[in-house]
Amino acid sequence: HGSNSLQPLETTISDMERFKDSSNLELHCPNCSQQFVFGGVIASNFYQMCYNGLQCKKCEHIFTPIQLSCQLESIIRAHISLYYAGWLVCDDMTCGNVTRQISVFGKRCLNEGCTGVMRYRYSDKQLYNQLLYFESLFDCAKNKKQELKAVYYEGDKDYPKEKLSESSVMVLTEQNRELFEINRAVIEKYLSNCGRRYVDMGGIFDFMTN
Amino acid sequence: DPSKYKFRIMRQNLVESSEVLNEQIEIFTKLVQAHLKLTDSDFGDPTIQSQNVIYAVGRIVPDSPSAEGFLNEQSLSLETSRLNGIGRRIRLKLDNISDTSLFVGQIVALKGSNANGEAFLVEDILDMPYPDAPVSTEEDINLYKNSLKGESAKIVVTAGPYFPDNSLDISYLSDFVERVNNESKPHIVIMYGPFIDVTNSMIMEGRIPTFPHLKVQPRTLDELFTRLVLPILKNINPKIQVILIPSTRDVSSNHSSYPQDSFDRKGLQLPKNFKCFTNPSTFQLNETFFGCSNADIFKDMKEILKGGDISMRNRFDRIAEHMLQQRRFYPVFPGSLRSITVPAKNENSKKIHKHISGVDLEVSYLGLTEFVGNFAPDVIMVPSDMSPFARVVKNVVFINPGKFVKARGARGTHAQISICCPNLEDRKLTKLENDEVLYLHNVWKRSRVDIVGN
Numbered sequence: 001h002g003s004n005s006l007q008p009l010e011t012t013i014s015d016m017e018r019f020k021d022s023s024n025l026e027l028h029c030p031n032c033s034q035q036f037v038f039g040g041v042i043a044s045n046f047y048q049m050c051y052n053g054l055q056c057k058k059c060e061h062i063f064t065p066i067q068l069s070c071q072l073e074s075i076i077r078a079h080i081s082l083y084y085a086g087w088l089v090c091d092d093m094t095c096g097n098v099t100r101q102i103s104v105f106g107k108r109c110l111n112e113g114c115t116g117v118m119r120y121r122y123s124d125k126q127l128y129n130q131l132l133y134f135e136s137l138f139d140c141a142k143n144k145k146q147e148l149k150a151v152y153y154e155g156d157k158d159y160p161k162e163k164l165s166e167s168s169v170m171v172l173t174e175q176n177r178e179l180f181e182i183n184r185a186v187i188e189k190y191l192s193n194c195g196r197r198y199v200d201m202g203g204i205f206d207f208m209t210n
Numbered sequence: 211d212p213s214k215y216k217f218r219i220m221r222q223n224l225v226e227s228s229e230v231l232n233e234q235i236e237i238f239t240k241l242v243q244a245h246l247k248l249t250d251s252d253f254g255d256p257t258i259q260s261q262n263v264i265y266a267v268g269r270i271v272p273d274s275p276s277a278e279g280f281l282n283e284q285s286l287s288l289e290t291s292r293l294n295g296i297g298r299r300i301r302l303k304l305d306n307i308s309d310t311s312l313f314v315g316q317i318v319a320l321k322g323s324n325a326n327g328e329a330f331l332v333e334d335i336l337d338m339p340y341p342d343a344p345v346s347t348e349e350d351i352n353l354y355k356n357s358l359k360g361e362s363a364k365i366v367v368t369a370g371p372y373f374p375d376n377s378l379d380i381s382y383l384s385d386f387v388e389r390v391n392n393e394s395k396p397h398i399v400i401m402y403g404p405f406i407d408v409t410n411s412m413i414m415e416g417r418i419p420t421f422p423h424l425k426v427q428p429r430t431l432d433e434l435f436t437r438l439v440l441p442i443l444k445n446i447n448p449k450i451q452v453i454l455i456p457s458t459r460d461v462s463s464n465h466s467s468y469p470q471d472s473f474d475r476k477g478l479q480l481p482k483n484f485k486c487f488t489n490p491s492t493f494q495l496n497e498t499f500f501g502c503s504n505a506d507i508f509k510d511m512k513e514i515l516k517g518g519d520i521s522m523r524n525r526f527d528r529i530a531e532h533m534l535q536q537r538r539f540y541p542v543f544p545g546s547l548r549s550i551t552v553p554a555k556n557e558n559s560k561k562i563h564k565h566i567s568g569v570d571l572e573v574s575y576l577g578l579t580e581f582v583g584n585f586a587p588d589v590i591m592v593p594s595d596m597s598p599f600a601r602v603v604k605n606v607v608f609i610n611p612g613k614f615v616k617a618r619g620a621r622g623t624h625a626q627i628s629i630c631c632p633n634l635e636d637r638k639l640t641k642l643e644n645d646e647v648l649y650l651h652n653v654w655k656r657s658r659v660d661i662v663g664n
């Protein structure tokens with residue numbers, strides 16, 4: 001694995017880089033059905049973290065802990081299920097074969113004459129990063145340091161009208177610590193059974209012994 | 211062997227997956243060869259042009275990798291194994307076949323020829339041999355008879371969801387437990403998940419109400435199980451053995467692919483009379499072998515039918531026969547997907563398909579979904595969204611107990627099975643005399659299945 005050991009250790013990659021392809025956490029308000037992207041303790045036109053939880057700005061409903069954690073869990077499961085749908089893509093740009101069929105030679109493209117290599121479109125690394133991204137949203141330290149991946153960019157029509165001061169972020173994160181821990185435990189339930197985590201540890205070990 | 215299910219998930223490997231798919235073809239090649247007493251030279255590579263009539267074993271696949279939706283007899287190919295045809299695929303011409311049922315993923319044995327190099331003209335589709343039935347010795351039969359004290363074995367089977375899609379009303383389940391304890395009094399209750407379904411629309415949209423009767427409100431779905439469902443399950447009379455089989459949509463399992471590891475009994479705080487089995491699993495109760503799988507093959511198998519005779523037959527019977535011939539509980543490949551169409555956020559683009567769930571096959575481990583020991587269980591129970599049924603197919607009892615609760619909240623069904631005590635005197639068991647005297651169980655002759663409204 002000569003070329004592998006030249007790659008940076010995964011832990012040294014910044015969250016911005018690591019999560020650039022991760023999907024947002026999209027929530028429903030259980031009271032008014034508004035859909036919005038949850039991006040941690042940040043300014044948003046759709047929700048705010050208040051001292052006792054997540055509040056919908058449209059109808060002022062405050063989510064009970066389970067109203068948030070159940071959506072997080074069903075979204076995680078939808079990601080895992082999509083991963084198991086097993087979509088494959090051909091790496092030959094001129095071919096573009098996207099299929100769920102697997103040749104008995106797994107990497108062979110089923111389009112006649114194509115010499116491209118097939119791979120899973122939703123890779124285990126991508127799924128693992130997706131779970132880590134969700135985990136970062138409920139990570140108090142990262143919230144306080146405002147290190148989370150941005151979900152709104154200047155110029156978007158949804159770009160927040162108001163800002164959130166650094167001290168508000170600190171206070172609101174601390175006040176929601178228990179809520180965040182509940183959601184982190186939900187993510188940990190899946191990370192603990194995730195093959196990728198062990199692949200990573202194996203990789204690091206190889207790196208040190210070789 | 212349940213320990214084989216303790217693998218880490220979310221780690222698909224394309225090469226491993228393809229090895230398993232290749233192996234399926236090779237296993238059947240050997241099976242067909244032995245069954246039809248063919249020599250190696252009778253088999254040929256169907257992808258190569260030749261005037262000779264040959265036998266070929268392979269997988270039914272669509273003739274295009276991008277094929278979607280319904281297929282027909284003109285759009286099928288045969289995939290060969292690595293050994294027999296270097297994994298190449300060849301279009302099938304089925305003009306000479308009058309009556310057949312095929313499906314994608316099926317391993318078939320064909321007789322025919324590839325005269326022009328373009329397609330394999332099929333002359334005959336050979337019947338795959340049915341697996342043997344399990345047998346018991348005289349000694350074992352007497353042992354089971356004594357342990358049952360001559361009584362019939364009574365089994366009740368339910369399949370989730372246990373809540374409707376629009377409320378978390380658990381009263382049907384508590385009514386059911388009352389009935390089990392006081393009326394039906396079975397020896398065993400087999401309960402399939404999902405107990406708490408991650409694709410329930412209330413859960414997907416966060417519309418979980420507060421529970422006025424609970425002192426402490428659940429904060430997660432796992433707590434919803436322990437506070438809402440567990441207390442009711444615990445009311446089942448401890449003398450009744452309860453077997454739980456998970457669904458890949460169960461919140462209470464962090465292993466969400468098929469084949470699926472069992473629930474963690476201690477982690478879920480289930481009492482001692484509960485046993486947690488894998489999905490699928492095969493187990494023996496007295497003499498009877500039960501095959502249990504919680505992947506909806508009766509809904510997911512889309513047959514390509516040709517001919518009037520086969521079309522006239524009951525669809526569940528045809529699928530049951532396919533399952534027996536393929537010797538695995540979910541022979542369709544690729545497995546099913548479920549998505550919903552949602553309006554796109556961007557006005558220019560069309561609607562988008564949002565993935566919800568699927569059968570979530572763990573392809574590298576499909577070996578665990580094959581019939582254990584290469585014999586057919588006496589009773590096969592596969593819950594399905596299709597209407598509930600109990601049918602005897604090739605002397606195997608197939609049961610779909612139906613959903614416990616229907617999506618809109620109407621009461622569903624469960625199955626009650628009663629199997630007469632095995633008795634060597636009543637001549638209901640078939641005696642086989644080889645080196646050793648053995649008996650076929652003939653459970654299909656000795657059992658009665660009722661589909662009961664909840």
Ligand SMILES: [Zn+2]
Pocket residue numbers: 029030031032033034056057058059060061
């Ligand atoms: Zn709202």
Ligand SMILES: [Zn+2]
Pocket residue numbers: 090091092095096097109110111114115116117
């Ligand atoms: Zn290609």
